Amino acid sequence: MALGSYTGKGARPVRNAPTRVLLHAIAILLAAAYLVPLAVVLLNSVRSAEEIAQTSMIGWPLAWAWGNYATAWSDFCIAQTCTGIQPYMLNSALVTVPATILSTLLGAVAGYAISLWRFPGHAWIFGLVTLGVFLPEQMRLIPWTIVLRDVGLSNTLTGLVAIHTIQGLSFTTLFCRNYYLSIPQDLIKAAKIDGAGFFRIFARIVLPLSPPILIVSTIWQFTGIWNEFLYGVTFTTGTQQPITAALIALTAAVADAPQYGVQSAAVVLAALPTLLVYLFGGRYFVRGLTAGAVK
Amino acid sequence: MAALAIRDVRKRFGTTEVLKGVGLEIENGEFTVIVGPSGCGKSTLLNIIAGLEKPTSGTVEIGGRIVDDVAPKDRDIAMVFQSYALYPSMTVRQNIVFGMECRNVPKPQRAEALARVARLLQIEPLLDRKPAQLSGGQRQRVAMGRALVRDPLLFLFDEPLSNLDAKLRVEMRMEIKQLHHRIGSTMVYVTHDQIEAMTMATRIAVMHQGEVQQFADPDTVYNRPANLFVAGFMGAPPMNIFSARVEATPNGVQATIGQGENAVALALPDTCKPHAGRAVMLGLRPDCIAEEHRRFGADAAGLTIEAPVEMSEPTGAETIVVLRIGGERALARVSPDTRPAAGSRARFSLDMRRVCLFDPGTGMLIA
Amino acid sequence: MRRIAEYVTIWVPLLLSAGHVVLFTAWTTWMSFTPSTLMPVSGWVGWRNYTAVLGTRNWSIAFDNLLLFGAGFVVLTALTGLGLAILLDQRIRGENVLRSVFLYPMAVSFVVTGTVWSWLLNPGMGVQKLVNGWGWTGFRFDWLIDRDMAIWTVVIAGIWQASGFAMALFLAGLRSVEGDLIKAAQIDGAGPIRLYTRVILPSLWPIAVAVFVILLQFAIKTFDLVRALTGGGPGLATQLPALVVYDFMFQRGHIGRGSAAAVLMLLTLLGVLLPYGAWKLYRQRRAARA
Numbered sequence: 001m002a003l004g005s006y007t008g009k010g011a012r013p014v015r016n017a018p019t020r021v022l023l024h025a026i027a028i029l030l031a032a033a034y035l036v037p038l039a040v041v042l043l044n045s046v047r048s049a050e051e052i053a054q055t056s057m058i059g060w061p062l063a064w065a066w067g068n069y070a071t072a073w074s075d076f077c078i079a080q081t082c083t084g085i086q087p088y089m090l091n092s093a094l095v096t097v098p099a100t101i102l103s104t105l106l107g108a109v110a111g112y113a114i115s116l117w118r119f120p121g122h123a124w125i126f127g128l129v130t131l132g133v134f135l136p137e138q139m140r141l142i143p144w145t146i147v148l149r150d151v152g153l154s155n156t157l158t159g160l161v162a163i164h165t166i167q168g169l170s171f172t173t174l175f176c177r178n179y180y181l182s183i184p185q186d187l188i189k190a191a192k193i194d195g196a197g198f199f200r201i202f203a204r205i206v207l208p209l210s211p212p213i214l215i216v217s218t219i220w221q222f223t224g225i226w227n228e229f230l231y232g233v234t235f236t237t238g239t240q241q242p243i244t245a246a247l248i249a250l251t252a253a254v255a256d257a258p259q260y261g262v263q264s265a266a267v268v269l270a271a272l273p274t275l276l277v278y279l280f281g282g283r284y285f286v287r288g289l290t291a292g293a294v295k
Numbered sequence: 296m297a298a299l300a301i302r303d304v305r306k307r308f309g310t311t312e313v314l315k316g317v318g319l320e321i322e323n324g325e326f327t328v329i330v331g332p333s334g335c336g337k338s339t340l341l342n343i344i345a346g347l348e349k350p351t352s353g354t355v356e357i358g359g360r361i362v363d364d365v366a367p368k369d370r371d372i373a374m375v376f377q378s379y380a381l382y383p384s385m386t387v388r389q390n391i392v393f394g395m396e397c398r399n400v401p402k403p404q405r406a407e408a409l410a411r412v413a414r415l416l417q418i419e420p421l422l423d424r425k426p427a428q429l430s431g432g433q434r435q436r437v438a439m440g441r442a443l444v445r446d447p448l449l450f451l452f453d454e455p456l457s458n459l460d461a462k463l464r465v466e467m468r469m470e471i472k473q474l475h476h477r478i479g480s481t482m483v484y485v486t487h488d489q490i491e492a493m494t495m496a497t498r499i500a501v502m503h504q505g506e507v508q509q510f511a512d513p514d515t516v517y518n519r520p521a522n523l524f525v526a527g528f529m530g531a532p533p534m535n536i537f538s539a540r541v542e543a544t545p546n547g548v549q550a551t552i553g554q555g556e557n558a559v560a561l562a563l564p565d566t567c568k569p570h571a572g573r574a575v576m577l578g579l580r581p582d583c584i585a586e587e588h589r590r591f592g593a594d595a596a597g598l599t600i601e602a603p604v605e606m607s608e609p610t611g612a613e614t615i616v617v618l619r620i621g622g623e624r625a626l627a628r629v630s631p632d633t634r635p636a637a638g639s640r641a642r643f644s645l646d647m648r649r650v651c652l653f654d655p656g657t658g659m660l661i662a
Numbered sequence: 663m664r665r666i667a668e669y670v671t672i673w674v675p676l677l678l679s680a681g682h683v684v685l686f687t688a689w690t691t692w693m694s695f696t697p698s699t700l701m702p703v704s705g706w707v708g709w710r711n712y713t714a715v716l717g718t719r720n721w722s723i724a725f726d727n728l729l730l731f732g733a734g735f736v737v738l739t740a741l742t743g744l745g746l747a748i749l750l751d752q753r754i755r756g757e758n759v760l761r762s763v764f765l766y767p768m769a770v771s772f773v774v775t776g777t778v779w780s781w782l783l784n785p786g787m788g789v790q791k792l793v794n795g796w797g798w799t800g801f802r803f804d805w806l807i808d809r810d811m812a813i814w815t816v817v818i819a820g821i822w823q824a825s826g827f828a829m830a831l832f833l834a835g836l837r838s839v840e841g842d843l844i845k846a847a848q849i850d851g852a853g854p855i856r857l858y859t860r861v862i863l864p865s866l867w868p869i870a871v872a873v874f875v876i877l878l879q880f881a882i883k884t885f886d887l888v889r890a891l892t893g894g895g896p897g898l899a900t901q902l903p904a905l906v907v908y909d910f911m912f913q914r915g916h917i918g919r920g921s922a923a924a925v926l927m928l929l930t931l932l933g934v935l936l937p938y939g940a941w942k943l944y945r946q947r948r949a950a951r952a
Contacts, residue, residue: 020752027754030746031763037778037822038766044781056791057781106675113672128680134935135683136883138907138924142693142917143686146702169679186380189347190441195368195397198668204393208384227771229886234912244773248890251777260781271774278769282762285769286830 044264045069052260065261072265078250085266087239088246092226093273094157095242099164100221104214106165107172112206114173115180116188117198126177132170137230140167148235155240160232164225171224172217175288179213180206212284219281220288223274243270297356298323298481299344299449304353306339306505313339314350315505321483321498326475328484330492331502332528337485340502341453344483346370358448368397370449373442377454379434381426381441388422391441412444415474432463439471443478452484456491468494489529493517501525518580518649523658526578526651532615534578535625538655543571550577550650553621561645562598567652567662575661578651581615584627584643591646599644604635618643687928694921702917711922720909721923724901727813728930731902732881734817735824740873742821743828748858750829751836761833765826772823776890779819780806812892812899816884819891824880828873835869836862868945875938882931903927 040058045068047061074084110129114122144163145154153159183206191201232242241249247270250263278285299321306314313336321327329337342348344355346367355362362370381390391412395405413419416436426434435455442450452471456464472495475482486492492499493513500510501524509521520526526534539550541563548563548571561577583591587599605617605624614634616627618641627643635641652662697707715721746764750757767775782788785804793801805811839862847861885904892900907927911920 023749023752024754027749027760030749031760034763034767034822034826037775037782040782041778052787056795057784057787058789058792109671110675110679113676117672119672125676125680128683129676132679132683134879134931135687136904136924136927136931137885138904139690139928140682140686141908141911141924142702142921143682143689166678166682169675170683173676173679184378184380186376186378187382189342189345189367190374190376190380191382191393192347193345193367193372193374194394194441196393197664198671199664200397205382205384223769227773229771229773229889230908234908244771244886247773247777251890260787263777267774267777271770274769274771275766278762278766282765286765289768289827290831290834 041264041267044260045072045268046265047261049259049261057260068261068265069269072262072269076250076259076262076266078246078253081239083239085243085246085250085269088241088243089269091157091236091240092242092244095160095164096222096225096273099161099168099225100218102161102165103168103172103221104217107169107217108176108207108210108214109202110169110173111176111178111180112202113198115177116183116185116201116206126173129170129173132167133174141230141234144231144235155236157236157240159235160242163231163235164221164228168221168225171220175217175220176210176213179210183209215281215284216288219277219285222277223285226274297321298325298358299483300354300356301340301344302354302356304340304343304350304355306336306343306348307351313505314343316353317502317505317507319500319507319510321481323481324479326472326482326484326495326497327500328486328492328496328498329500329502330486330489330528333487335502336505337487337502338453341374341451341483341485344449345372345374345451368394371447372449372451373445373447374451374453375438375442375455377457379426379438379455379458381434381437383426386423386425387418387429387437387440390426390437391444394441394445408444408446412440415443416440431459432467435459435463435467439474448481450480450482452482452486454486455484457486457488471495489531493529499529501528503528518651519660520578520651521660523576523578523653526653530580532581532626534580534651535584535620536653537577537579537620537623537625539575539577539621541567541570541573541575541652543568550575550652551621552577552623557619557622559600559602559621561600561650562647563650563652564648567650570652570662574655576653576655576658578653579625579645579647580649581626581628583646583649584618584625584629585646586629586633587642587644589630589644591644592648598647599642601640601642604637604639604641606637607634609634616641616643690921691925693917694925696918698917698921700915700917707918711918712926715906715910715919715922715926718906720898720901721903721906721926723898724903724906727898727900728882728902731813731816731820731884731900732878734814735820735881736874736877738817739821739825739877740828740870742825743830743873744832744870746825746829747832747836750833761826761830764829767823768827770823772884772886773890775819775823776887776892779815779822780891783815783818806892807896809896809899812896816888816891816900819887820880820884823887824877828877831869831873831876832866835866839865871938871941875934878934879931882927882934903930 043059043061044052044057046064046066047059048063048065051062052059072084074086075082076084078085113119114126148154148159153162187205188201191205196204227244228242229244229248232245233248236242236245247266250266254263297320299319301317301319304314304317305312317336317340319327329340331337339348343350346362346365357370357372382393385393388409391409392405395408413422416439418433418436418440421429421433421437426437429437438455455471456467459467468491484491484495496513498510498512499516501508501516503524509516509525511521516525516529520529520534523536526536537552539552541548541550546562548565548567549560550563550567551558551560553559585591600620602618602620605619608615608617609631611631613628613631616629616635618625618627629643651660653659654661693702694711695706695708696703697705750760754760783803783806785791785802785807790801790803793803805815843861843865844857847857852861883904884902885908888894888900888902888905894901894905903923904927907920907923910916910923
């Protein structure tokens with residue numbers, strides 16, 4: 001083999017043509033394999049239950065049953081309530097959106113206070129906050145149950161918002177703190193000499209530099225909270241449940257007479273918000289994953 | 296009245312003492328340069344003056360007022376940072392008026408001050424740009440503008456030129472010096488560059504290991520360094536240091552460098568007489584060793600010696616010769632066309648009026 | 663006034679965040695030593711909850727499953743991720759699209775993943791039925807209902823969901839290998855295989871350790887995926903510690919034992935994280951000294 005050339009980042013030796021064709025073929029096959037579950041559920045969402053029962057879960061729709069979506073959205077019965085997944089989707093949105101915004105904003109302030117304002121004790125409190133990234137949810141289930149009961153937020157969306165905001169702070173503070181470490185300390189010194197205080201420095205100097213990390217944090221929190229299941233199923237019941245818990249309830253409800261077409265439509269709808277976020281903000285999503293992981 | 300008085304300031308980080316009792320008094324209108332190698336505590340001292348760090352003990356007085364419990368913004372100071380610290384999301388204009396905005400200065404006054412400074416520094420065309428769109432030199436100017444617009448009692452500079460390339464650094468050095476002449480404010484300037492210290496300062500404070508080694512005007516620091524550290528730090532190439540013995544002879548006082556056949560005796564000025572019979576460290580600047588026929592001053596006695604040459608380095612403006620005196624290595628600055636060959640012997644004339652004697656134990660200047 | 667606002671803004675979120683971690687950990691640990699059943703009660707039963715939990719078949723099977731699932735999931739996901747990363751590192755066209763395809767499962771919830779894979783792997787309607795329908799009637803792919811193999815269905819779904827994430831980390835590592843190092847190896851005459859095995863991969867092992875630790879952490883915390891895919895069955899074949907905790911706390915109404923199981927989970931996690939933390943600290947110190 002001739003000496004390869006190294007051009008640009010990530011480029012490895014240029015090989016001969018057959019090898020490259022083979023590599024591309026493998027890549028395409030693998031990609032197809034990863035797409036199979038998505039394709040299957042998309043196709044099934046427009047197939048009728050009978051058709052699926054006759055053939056299999058995997059197949060091209062013979063008749064396009066678009067009605068599955070309408071049924072899944074507003075008619076389907078889950079545990080005696082025949083409202084479709086619509087109210088549960090709304091629940092998820094009502095929990096996810098405020099908790100995402102709150103945890104991101106508070107995390108930005110906390111990250112700024114730790115990394116740039118450097119109040120006494122900032123190092124150890126940061127250590128404790130990041131422990132929250134690792135602590136298993138199971139360690140917090142009973143305490144949260146009791147706290148929610150005592151403040152009167154049992155089985156409410158507000159309770160879930162509070163939980164996700166406080167727990168999300170571990171991640172958002174970590175993200176923002178690490179990002180803000182790259183802001184030179186001299187900027188803060190200069191602003192202090194100019195007479196700016198804690199809030200003015202945050203609003204005028206730190207915040208305008210923050211959009212990249214705020215996007216990362218927002219996407220991370222949105223995806224994480226929308227997809228969360230354990231708290232949803234533990235702290236809410238019935239029509240207060242978020243969509244993830246409702247999907248499990250739906251599967252259980254139709255165990256005897258599965259409605260795969262409608263169920264698939266429900267799954268597609270439930271996964272849609274985070275898939276859309278991923279589609280449009282994938283770059284930031286990956287950055288959040290790696291930033292949170294490699295820290 | 297002193298514009299700035301620092302009294303016995305100490306600073307400790309954990310177990311390391313960064314400042315070990317620093318005292319300085321700086322008069323109104325002075326341009327004081329604090330110079331020293333990295334880690335000597337000079338930037339910590341500047342931060343303490345600005346109020347960005349608290350000293351472990353000691354007091355700071357600005358304009359006759361003790362400011363130990365005064366916030367940086369209320370100390371009537373302005374500071375220029377090494378990194379310039381321009382707010383990246385603001386335009387040049389916003390950067391410059393940010394301080395006035397924080398202090399709620401009325402808008403017309405802001406505009407007036409901005410116009411004055413922009414004219415002074417000739418940055419009017421840059422006002423609507425963001426810092427990222429500026430060159431290094433332009434950023435430097437804007438950082439100066441942000442300091443100037445405050446019209447403070449005291450300007451603080453934290454190595455403001457060290458991020459510039461060599462040519463620009465020389466230009467800005469001159470500009471800052473001219474600026475000082477024009478506005479006559481008190482300035483404290485921290486740098487590790489001894490050339491900046493020599494060229495700009497009215498007084499230099501040389502710092503090392505958390506202590507002020509010498510605080511004097513540039514000529515004194517250069518010609519009469521207070522100790523061996525200052526002698527070695529100020530001047531490039533540094534002062535030649537020899538171990539020598541001082542003896543009184545019938546012909547006057549002399550110093551002997553080296554032993555046996557290498558030994559060289561140099562006549563010393565009469566002022567060295569009290570040290571006869573002592574072992575000393577003898578300091579002689581490279582510019583006090585020149586080619587044979589150089590005349591130092593009008594009344595030069597004209598001491599010349601012959602010495603083995605190790606190497607010649609022509610730099611264009613002069614030639615640096617590495618030679619041995621009494622077996623010890625020394626550097627000489629000779630005229631550019633004098634280029635003695637390596638391995639040869641050549642004659643040099645010495646300017647013994649500017650010799651310095653240091654105590655070999657304490658390293659302090661004794662004569 | 664301004665000062666107070668400043669302190670409140672700094673400390674309230676931080677204390678809530680740090681405080682709940684410390685307080686809840688202590689609280690649950692304390693409850694694991696009480697006779698709490700349906701409601702938390704005070705009292706002291708010593709290690710009785712722990713011995714009870716450790717004595718149940720439920721827990722011992724769950725823990726065995728975790729060992730099997732953890733090993734299978736972590737090793738196979740990391741290898742798949744590494745393979746994908748090396749593949750994408752070959753100047754493949756459309757790398758961005760491919761990367762997004764391999765990573766999209768990470769944006770989907772475990773509930774959705776579990777549900778979809780439970781359909782695909784269901785022998786009555788998934789892959790097996792499809793192949794049978796093609797005429798190969800003897801084909802069997804029924805791991806989902808096979809007690810011995812069911813745990814591997816969780817592994818398969820887990821790989822599908824997390825391998826793109828491992829790929830992203832490995833790819834970042836591959837891309838940060840110094841260009842000069844690769845040039846030097848090529849001038850030394852190293853072919854592509856040797857280039858990877860001798861030069862590139864050896865510099866990747868700190869990332870590999872990080873990937874292993876993160877995936878192991880996933881494995882220990884796995885709950886939703888199993889709930890949606892197998893519900894822990896058939897029988898106890900896919901029971902995992904996180905499900906046992908939930909089972910004790912909310913299905914059997916034994917908070918004391920559930921808390922003990924949760925603490926055991928935390929200890930398992932610490933068994934992974936503490937050595938990793940110590941190792942990172944050691945490397946930092948060594949780098950600082952060098």
